[in-house]
Amino acid sequence: MTRDHDVPRQGTRRPPRLENPLSTDELTTPGTTAEPGQEAAALMRLGDLVTPMSLRVAASLRLVDHLRDGVHDLESLARLTGTHQDALRRLIRHLVAIEVLAEPTPEHYAPTAVGELLAHGHPASQVGWLDPAHMIGRADLALVHLAAAVRSGGAVYERQYGRPFWDEVSADPVLGATFYDLMAHGQKVIFDEVARRHDWAGVRHVLDVGGADGDLLSTVLAARAEIRGTLVELPGPAARARAKFADAGLSGRAEVVAGSFFDPLPVSSDVITLSFVLHNWSDEDAVRILRNCGAALEQGGTLLVIERADDSPAKPEPGFTSGDLRMLAYIGGRERTYDEWRELARTAGMAIDSVSPALAYGARVLTLVGSPA
Template structure:
């Protein structure tokens, strides 16, 4: 929590601007000087800051990760006024989530996670910024994983903020794209795509993927979507995507990879279980094993025809997988 408070107060940025004493930092942040000194002293003890002179502090190499402009965006992941820091506070109600199987985010804030993002533009924008962190490096490995020859139209379902569909059409000049998401994130994605000069190749549609999808495509894409949902909801999304496939089309999922071929031990992996716990608390969703993906696909009238794993990411601390599905005749 001390790191989160330091991130929220932007202490590293204030230090970079010349505030080094507790008094200077207090004036810059509107905090109590003595309480802030105790916080900074504690973070010095654990290696985030260093005392460069009596009662004068600066960031260590570790502390520099909290700078607002750092490419890994750790400040935005931790700050309590940003979406993930806000959502992580729902872990204070983990007991309730475990007892009920329902997300504690909604119980804490009074509305579901996605509704909260749609209602608060600041939270929505902070989420989009985090999802866009080093996105081109992440997407490059995904695109290189399969043969895209013959693909004409990609429908990216739940695809805001739109980085992946932009990477696809830039890499594949003959492909056009459609992005579908809820109206608020769709509006933000539309502006972002226009700013990149890609409006002539990517249509953006506001809608709900639990309803009939408004367009068809020969390739329908779900990237890190289904882990947000429990099995019943995930099956309904898959069914909508199946129905939007043109004859001979393919549904592709990009999801969290199972970290080990040994299904008896894979869910004990730290990053697998951490993401899974966040899905429980934030959204009521879940991270799935390969066996669970096969079962879910079958329940939606689909069969897995290809599974590529792992797809290593140069940025995030876990691997992805690419799952291809086609309708069962």
């Protein structure tokens, strides 16, 4: 005898019963019952979206900020974050499993050393890369359209959000500030190294092209009292650079000109700097920028390009390749290998004279000079 609710009704189909749903750690090769090999487990870890999204949710909810403020119990955390208590417990359970959080006593939590970096106020905070309320954390979510970027060869940020990346940075002052703050945080270490390690002997004037808020130029001028400088930037960052130079007491040695690097540059110089500019642009646009810089170089001058330059094509570095795909998805830009930089310089009528040892985050200084006629 059967009960009425055990009999499928006319015209309906009972959904399959999941007797023992498998986790990714339990997946087996179709048609076998053997345990998966190390290769399968490694592939599933690489393809896991749960962990990256869990970190982003934790950043967005400011979980670690609340823990650092002394709130450790589940009930209070759920109340402060406006979340479903059991769902939050399950999220935190995964964060404990991946050792971002710890659970010293039942349903009471604390950040690990890794988890501390999810605090907004931590000096080495990584929140800007993860929290969707920050520009880069937001932009990363456009990677769900990476397949479209690979098919088209162009950016997909607008596909996700309705307007291009740079338009968003310019139009939204809050998002724009998170972007420039994150870039400045990472680039400060690099710029300090450039100012300290590059040979500035005999340099009279530095023209910083597309130098954002002026961090590189201010670092160089502070280190070398004999050098004067000019920054060329769009009106928004140009205004911020003027204020920064004034605060640093550099206004008498640093001029700011609002303009575009796609137009002829307003002054000539014996040294021109391009720091993390060209990776934002396609090869065609990058050549236009390089040609304008070359035209503004004084006789015997040098162009310093500060970018990543991968020199190991046989074994690419994952940080380089992931950054390259981000540039594609965000803005249609690209990171470049040493060979690609050499070809780009050649196309623009220049040549790479030298390449510095690796700086922080894999950056290098590529010194370009005009090609012999």
